Amino acid sequence: MNNFADRLTAAILAKQSQVCVGLDPRLDRMPPSLVERYREVPRKGCGCGRHEIGACFEEFGAAIIDAVAPHAVAIKLQLACFEQYGPPGIKAFKHLCKRAAKAGLMVIADAKRGDIGISAAAYSAAFIGRPQGFDGEIDGFNADALTVNPLFGSDGMQPFIDDCEKYGAGIFVLVKTSNPGSADLQDLKFQEKVAVLVDQWGQGLIGESGYSSVGAVIGATHPETLATLRQALPHTPFLLPGYGVQGAGAADVAPAIDFRGLGALVTASRSIIYAGAGEDFARSAAEAAERMHVELWQASRG
């Protein structure tokens, strides 16, 4: 089974869960005792603490991954949080991609990349394809899927679509983001255009599950948009941010999910990973993920 949508479908059905946990590590939100421990470590390099912050993110992320693995189908790693710490941040990201895969979770790189020509091809290679080495292809980050910004249009998307086919990977295209400012440019006409393109881009990648490896990111904070787009895009898996802290609940996302429980991954970040701030933060995260798991599965079956 080498179609992303088919692998996603199998994972959702096996775990009876549409939960995707967003891993957005922030120094000022992580358990103080954990941060304190890394602050005291002798510092590598220039002494600014970048290496130790990377190591701290690895420990935090690994604990969260192990805690939520029974309840979640996927982990979504926010690149921005890692990139700001330079090479050690990227090292932590890479390590956590591997760790999540080992824990049986699908890995979504939430990098919102997009460009044209060789730059688009290089981003695709980095996250879901295979970069060029001295003697042929080498490993990139090997994520299962990547979030992609569609602004550049069809030729900018093509390298990502090609890698989905070649490597059994997936992409989630930004159609309507969860923030209030999304109205500035992602108006109704823009969303309709992107929706038509997402459908086209995904046509060649529909698996036996009936879903395509080209998915769409749609803010769960726009339930009316969700229902409209579900009808317009019957083959498109949705990635729905905005659950929990941003205000959307199980009833808001239910219209995006089909009668089999398929068609959407619902992501929550802060409400899960920062559910507890003590030594037992991982247990708090596990409990929050379990609650979300049960709420969602019930609402989607209701």
Add this chain to the structure above:
Amino acid sequence: MNNFADRLTAAILAKQSQVCVGLDPRLDRMPPSLVERYREVPRKGCGCGRHEIGACFEEFGAAIIDAVAPHAVAIKLQLACFEQYGPPGIKAFKHLCKRAAKAGLMVIADAKRGDIGISAAAYSAAFIGRPQGFDGEIDGFNADALTVNPLFGSDGMQPFIDDCEKYGAGIFVLVKTSNPGSADLQDLKFQEKVAVLVDQWGQGLIGESGYSSVGAVIGATHPETLATLRQALPHTPFLLPGYGVQGAGAADVAPAIDFRGLGALVTASRSIIYAGAGEDFARSAAEAAERMHVELWQASRG
């Protein structure tokens, strides 16, 4: 002088040049003798060659930077090319940012980032702001400016604008990209909307030069759009990709430049950095940059 547009203006006038060299290193386009030398080095880590490719990019990039420094005002580093090699790629990017600054060039991180909330703030901190360390702010990549994808709207842009003000940095917002597929979503109405927003976002950041620290990326391959947007955005510095290999010439970009020679940076990548493939690639790059420098300055004064 801590306004990006004022620093850019001073640099253009001092060098009488609007040249921005795009550094997009690709293993299959760099001088074979250079690549061969790094291929033979004993390999670190897993042996895939990622570390040695990073080192090869550093040597190539440093030679290009030194060669073009007399003719160029800025270096634009394409993040995708570096990111695909993981931590060693990012290390090379960071090193070359420093090297370019030391050579007296302004550094534009061509990362086309964009997101919302804390993720947008983290991207901004990474490239033009200051990430949070254990004991206050630490260094990020310290670029002078960053290319930004505006899809998320005003609240997504705010962290970048704030850092422009706080750190004297700049951003170039994607308004119309140089590729054919740009027509899919960046239609006339979309461009007009973004243009209005770019003008608004830049209002508080207009320097003594009359230009703002919020610039616009507009493909030089659309000369008619360029003239229209120049009129609509009198305070906006333009970053114009598409010169050289992509087909635009000096006459195409002249309408974007004002009577003082200001208002635009014109970027060329492949036609400069791959001008020669031999041992003397840096001399070939210097000659190509000099030709472009003279052509542009003359056309903009004509």
